[in-house]
Amino acid sequence: MSRRNAGKRLALIGCGAMGTALGLRLLGLGWEVRVYNRSPERTAPLRDAGASAHATPAEAVAGADWVATVLTDSAALRALLFGDNGIASAPAAGRRLVDLGTHQPTQLAALGAEAAAAGWPLVEAPMTGSVHDASHGTLHFLVGGAEADVEWASPLLWALGRGVHHLGGLGAGNTAKLALNLLVGVMAGGLGEAIALLRAHGLAVDSFLDALDGSGLASPLYRRLGQRYLDGDHAPRFSLANLEKDLRWECEHALASGLQPRLAPALCRLLAPLSEEAKRRDYSALIADLAGAPSC
Amino acid sequence: MSRRNAGKRLALIGCGAMGTALGLRLLGLGWEVRVYNRSPERTAPLRDAGASAHATPAEAVAGADWVATVLTDSAALRALLFGDNGIASAPAAGRRLVDLGTHQPTQLAALGAEAAAAGWPLVEAPMTGSVHDASHGTLHFLVGGAEADVEWASPLLWALGRGVHHLGGLGAGNTAKLALNLLVGVMAGGLGEAIALLRAHGLAVDSFLDALDGSGLASPLYRRLGQRYLDGDHAPRFSLANLEKDLRWECEHALASGLQPRLAPALCRLLAPLSEEAKRRDYSALIADLAGAPSC
Numbered sequence: 001m002s003r004r005n006a007g008k009r010l011a012l013i014g015c016g017a018m019g020t021a022l023g024l025r026l027l028g029l030g031w032e033v034r035v036y037n038r039s040p041e042r043t044a045p046l047r048d049a050g051a052s053a054h055a056t057p058a059e060a061v062a063g064a065d066w067v068a069t070v071l072t073d074s075a076a077l078r079a080l081l082f083g084d085n086g087i088a089s090a091p092a093a094g095r096r097l098v099d100l101g102t103h104q105p106t107q108l109a110a111l112g113a114e115a116a117a118a119g120w121p122l123v124e125a126p127m128t129g130s131v132h133d134a135s136h137g138t139l140h141f142l143v144g145g146a147e148a149d150v151e152w153a154s155p156l157l158w159a160l161g162r163g164v165h166h167l168g169g170l171g172a173g174n175t176a177k178l179a180l181n182l183l184v185g186v187m188a189g190g191l192g193e194a195i196a197l198l199r200a201h202g203l204a205v206d207s208f209l210d211a212l213d214g215s216g217l218a219s220p221l222y223r224r225l226g227q228r229y230l231d232g233d234h235a236p237r238f239s240l241a242n243l244e245k246d247l248r249w250e251c252e253h254a255l256a257s258g259l260q261p262r263l264a265p266a267l268c269r270l271l272a273p274l275s276e277e278a279k280r281r282d283y284s285a286l287i288a289d290l291a292g293a294p295s296c
Numbered sequence: 297m298s299r300r301n302a303g304k305r306l307a308l309i310g311c312g313a314m315g316t317a318l319g320l321r322l323l324g325l326g327w328e329v330r331v332y333n334r335s336p337e338r339t340a341p342l343r344d345a346g347a348s349a350h351a352t353p354a355e356a357v358a359g360a361d362w363v364a365t366v367l368t369d370s371a372a373l374r375a376l377l378f379g380d381n382g383i384a385s386a387p388a389a390g391r392r393l394v395d396l397g398t399h400q401p402t403q404l405a406a407l408g409a410e411a412a413a414a415g416w417p418l419v420e421a422p423m424t425g426s427v428h429d430a431s432h433g434t435l436h437f438l439v440g441g442a443e444a445d446v447e448w449a450s451p452l453l454w455a456l457g458r459g460v461h462h463l464g465g466l467g468a469g470n471t472a473k474l475a476l477n478l479l480v481g482v483m484a485g486g487l488g489e490a491i492a493l494l495r496a497h498g499l500a501v502d503s504f505l506d507a508l509d510g511s512g513l514a515s516p517l518y519r520r521l522g523q524r525y526l527d528g529d530h531a532p533r534f535s536l537a538n539l540e541k542d543l544r545w546e547c548e549h550a551l552a553s554g555l556q557p558r559l560a561p562a563l564c565r566l567l568a569p570l571s572e573e574a575k576r577r578d579y580s581a582l583i584a585d586l587a588g589a590p591s592c
Contacts, residue, residue, distance in 0.1 A: 105497075128511040140510045165507040168499045175497050176504050179490035183513050186486035186559065187479075193550065193557050194475035200553040201401075201471050203464045208472050211461040214436045215424040217479050219515040254489065257496035261489050263482065266562040 009034065010156065011064035013057050013080055013087065014101075015042045018127070019070035021134035022100070022160055024049055029159055036060035036080075056085035066156045067120075068098045074107045081115055088118040096121045098153045100141075102177050104249050106256075109171035112145075121146065123153040124170060126177035127161070130237060138162050142180065144173030178250035184238075185247050185267045187221050188283055192290030195229065199291050206230060228284040229291065240286060241279035244271040305330065306452065307360035309353050309376055309383065310397075311338045314423070315366035317430035318396070318456055320345055325455055332356035332376075352381035362452045364394045370403045377411055388415040394449045396437075398422045398473050400545050402552075405467035408441075417442065419449040420466060422473035423457070426533060434458050438476065440469030474546035480534075481543050481563045483517050484579055488586030491525065495587050502526060524580040525587065536582060537575035540567040 008031045012023045015037035023033045023046045033051040035043050036059070043053040054060035057080050061067050067087060071077050077099060081087050087097060097120045099108070112122035123145040133139045139161035143150050150166050157164045167176045198205050209226040212218065228234060251264040271279070271286075278285075304327045308319045311333035319329045319342045329347040331339050332355070339349040350356035353376050357363050363383060367373050373395060377383050383393060393416045395404070408418035419441040429435045435457035439446055446462050453460045463472045494501050505522040508514065524530060547560040567575070567582075574581075 128507060128513075130512075133512075140507045142504075142507055163507060163510045165503040166500070167494070167503050168497065172497065172499045175493060175499060176507065179493050179504065180508065180511065180513065182490050182493075183483075183486045183508070183518075186482040187513065189559050190479050190482035193555075193559055194478050196555050196557075197471060197475050197478075197546070197550050197553060198463070200550075200555055201464065201468065203468045203471060204462070207461040207463050208438075208475065211424060211436045211438055211459060211472065212476065212479070214459040215476065216426075216429075216516045216520070217424075217476065217483065220512045222479075224512070250493070254493050254496075257493060259489075259492050259496055261492075262562045262566050263485050263489055263559060266558045270558050 008032065008155075008159075009064045009066070011036070011057075011061045011067045012046075012051075012070070013037075013060060013067065014070040014076075015046060016070065016072070017131050018100070018134055020045050021131045022068070022070065023051055025135060025137060026159060027051060031159070034060045034064055057083075057087045058085040058090040061087050061090040065095070066098060066153070067095060068100055068156065070100045072101070074103045074111060077101065077103070078111060081111070081120070082118070088115065088120055092119040096123050096149050096152050098123045098125055098156060100125050100127055102126045102181075102246060103174050105171035105174040105178070105253060108174050109169075112170040121149045122170060123149045124173040125153065125157055125164075126173050128177075128180060129161075134160070140165060142167060142173045142176040144168055144170050144175075146170075175253065178246055178253060181243065181246040182250045182264055184221065184283070185243060186263050187219065188225060188243075188286050189267050189270060189290070191222060191225055192287040195287060195291035225284050225287055228282070229287045232288070234282040234285040234288065236280065236282045238283050239279060240271060240274065240281055240283050241276075243283045243286075244268070244274075244279060247271065304328065304451075304455075305360045305362070307332070307356040307363045308342075308347075308366070309333075309356060309363065310366040310372075311342060312366065312368070313427050314396070314430055316341050317427045318364070318366065319347055321431060321433060322455060323347060327455070330356045330360055353379075353383045354381040354386040357383050357386040361391070362394060362449070363391060364396055364452065366396045368397070370399045370407060373397065373399070374407060377407070377416070378414070384411065384414040384416055392417045392419055392445050392448050394419045394421055394452060396421050396423055398477075398542060399470050401467035401470040401474070401549060404470050405465075408466040417445045418466060419445045420469040421449065421453055421460075422469050424473075424476060425457075430456070436461060438463060438469045438472040440464055440466050440471075442466075471549065474542055474549060477539065477542040478546045478560055480517065480579070481539060482559050483515065484521060484539075484582050485563050485566060485586070487518060487521055488583040491583060491587035521580050521583055524578070525583045528584070530578045530581040530584065532576065532578045534579050535575060536567060536570065536577055536579050537572075539579045539582075540564070540570075540575060543567065
């Protein structure tokens with residue numbers, strides 16, 4: 001245990017795959033981690049690694065220096081903030097709430113205003129990256145909130161990632177997160193359309209992926225998605241359902257902002273007709289769907 | 297002059313910006329370069345560097361080991377192949393024609409069949425990269441043609457680039473080139489939509505570009521386009537007219553192949569209404585168009 005970090009105490013609300021990876025990383029850095037999860041059994045990996053589990057959010061928050069939430073949606077965040085024994089019922093004592101999830105920016109900004117009125121200023125810091133990045137401290141955070149609040153949250157964020165990008169007031173972080181996931185969508189959809197064309201003409205997809213990787217368009221995303229396509233490996237990491245939800249939010253946010261998006265709606269129209277079951281697959285399955293079954 | 301390459305003789309047909317950069321590179325490597333261009337004055341930079349200029353394609357081709365064409369379109373290639381004193385009127389003597397341009401794959405395949413019948417088998421090798429890559433030998437070639445013909449062309453291609461990717465028979469190289477330029481289009485269009493959303497909410501675009509560059513989506517293309525957006529630098533390198541043409545070809549090729557493309561048509565609908573003058577701008581101007589004037 002690193003002495004340097006001794007005494008840093010985090011309350012972690014939400015122990016899904018990402019929350020667990022983040023909590024384990026902080027435990028490894030010598031932090032004290034206090035956890036709450038609605039289904040208590042999901043706290044087991046963190047308890048095994050030395051975290052303390054608590055019966056209510058308020059109890060987990062008591063005595064922590066930082067409070068982070070990693071939840072599935074805004075409804076869950078609202079419930080854990082304002083419900084019985086919720087975060088907002090604990091004394092804030094100058095602390096802020098750092099939310100790491102992805103939300104609709106206007107909803108998040110509204111929630112943040114309510115949280116601030118209850119004495120808990122909110123910093124939003126949605127993440128770029130995977131569980132692997134969370135475990136290795138290679139996340140980037142797209143941060144929104146008041147300057148002082150973001151500064152206050154920075155030691156936590158820098159312990160968890162390698163980039164803290166402050167984009168503006170509350171809502172800015174999630175706006176940027178949706179913009180980034182639009183790029184994930186266009187790259188995955190574009191690669192699918194490209195490979196579909198190659199396959200329709202019987203061309204060597206692996207050679208194309210090599211050329212792409214050597215070109216000025218090269219991206220770790222193409223390398224990863226191309227390899228999964230060649231391997232037929234679509235084990236779920238980021239589901240098509242989640243990609244569709246983020247693209248729909250991005251599209252609605254853009255339209256509500258007076259913009260005329262073209263690519264976001266095209267992607268939404270592509271994903272919407274898929275069955276619930278099909279959407280549970282990894283987003284790399286989109287490439288296979290567009291291109292047909294891999295031949296290699 | 298490198299002795300290693302002494303005696304390698306190229307006939308270069310077409311001395312636009314790319315052709316000139318390629319010819320200068322080969323001269324620098326010690327090749328003998330024989331050039332023909334319809335407008336003779338455009339051969340000046342190559343002549344100044346030691347190339348010989350010729351009055352007809354047939355004359356340039358005479359005595360060359362390799363023959364490369366770098367032309368604007370298939371009509372120009374057809375004219376220089378089969379016109380008076382065209383390439384096909386020169387004795388082939390086991391040589392092949394290496395075309396480095398971008399064409400509609402079916403047109404290129406048809407031209408290749410005619411050229412082969414006239415004794416000049418064709419290898420297509422459209423390029424990934426810019427004039428800068430051509431000057432520095434960092435191009436990649438997306439190659440289509442018969443195995444033996446491609447092998448024959450390889451010494452020339454490896455002298456000019458750092459990747460020779462053989463994708464299939466004639467037409468395959470240009471199919472892959474159009475697929476690659478679809479990705480250029482979706483990345484430029486996607487970045488434009490993303491930045492437009494950020495700007496509509498007054499967010500820090502430079503921080504977003506930093507986060508993008510640190511993420512798994514990072515690409516030299518985003519870095520380059522993002523910087524041009526921030527600088528307001530849209531000096532023409534690859535025109536929107538050329539991007540639109542390639543996207544239209546890709547879209548038509550996909551539809552004719554029985555596919556149902558979504559992103560390519562969305563991009564075509566975005567570009568088609570622009571004026572001829574607007575299309576003469578660099579493709580990075582697409583981002584500025586979508587995002588509004590830069591604020592930085």
